Amino acid sequence: MFWSLGYLALRCLFQLVLLRRRSEGFKELEIVVLRHELSVLRRQAARPKLHPCDRLILTAASRLLPRPRWGSFLVTPTTLLRWHRRLIARRWTCGGRTGRPLVGDEIRELVLRLARENPRWGYQRIVGEISGVGLKVSATTVRKILREAGIGSAGERSGPSWRTFLRQQARSMIAVDFFTVETISLQRLYVLFFIELRSRRVHLAGCTANPTGAWGHTAGTPVRLDAPRAAIALSLLDPRP
Numbered sequence: 109m110f111w112s113l114g115y116l117a118l119r120c121l122f123q124l125v126l127l128r129r130r131s132e133g134f135k136e137l138e139i140v141v142l143r144h145e146l147s148v149l150r151r152q153a154a155r156p157k158l159h160p161c162d163r164l165i166l167t168a169a170s171r172l173l174p175r176p177r178w179g180s181f182l183v184t185p186t187t188l189l190r191w192h193r194r195l196i197a198r199r200w201t202c203g204g205r206t207g208r209p210l211v212g213d214e215i216r217e218l219v220l221r222l223a224r225e226n227p228r229w230g231y232q233r234i235v236g237e238i239s240g241v242g243l244k245v246s247a248t249t250v251r252k253i254l255r256e257a258g259i260g261s262a263g264e265r266s267g268p269s270w271r272t273f274l275r276q277q278a279r280s281m282i283a284v285d286f287f288t289v290e291t292i293s294l295q296r297l298y299v300l301f302f303i304e305l306r307s308r309r310v311h312l313a314g315c316t317a318n319p320t321g322a323w324g325h326t327a328g329t330p331v332r333l334d335a336p337r338a339a340i341a342l343s344l345l346d347p348r349p
Contacts, residue, residue: 158183167191215245219253230262278305286319300327 158166166181170188181188215238222234229237231247231254238245254260282302289297300313314327 163191164195167195215243216253218243219245219250220257220259223254223259228262233262281305284313289315300324 166183167188170181171192175185218238218241219234222229222237226233231250234250235245235247251261282304284300284302286298286300289299291297295317297315297317298319299315300319302311302313303309304311314323316323316327
């Protein structure tokens, strides 16, 4: 586009120069000098190298001279016509957008979520999972998205921390433990209890002075953790007869 505008401006400049009044003797002398310089250039062994600016000047000048007089140029008339067509074509055309299409926010967020939730998944696995929901993305695009977010490949990604893992699994995890109670008769009782991490609700399973493996299995089996508090079965075992 720049060269085309320069070409048109130069043509207008040449036309203004030709309109100036000059003496015939000065014109003839200038023509003789220019033709002599041209003959000297043509005798050189190496072909002169023309820059875009040189092509622009020669092409603009050729539009003001009749074609029978184009023999005075360094290049052939066919070359001048070709340069002219290219400059005119650039004036009316512009390059379209090239490269890959932009990635939508939906795909970007999905790629990041899959990579964070599945640290061992590689680029191809993520591409396969995304294709399963009807979206298209390449492994190169997945790699670029993860790199921009500071997430490496499957081998570079580390698994979630214990804090993150427990937070993600809290809804389905239940903790179990004992606590002891000292009685007035100097007897120590062991109380088995369960706690739901999601709600922090505690369920008592039973207590005994002699907690064996068999007792723990028997005490923990009847506890229904998914039932209301009133429906929880408590098993209180006393080793005394």
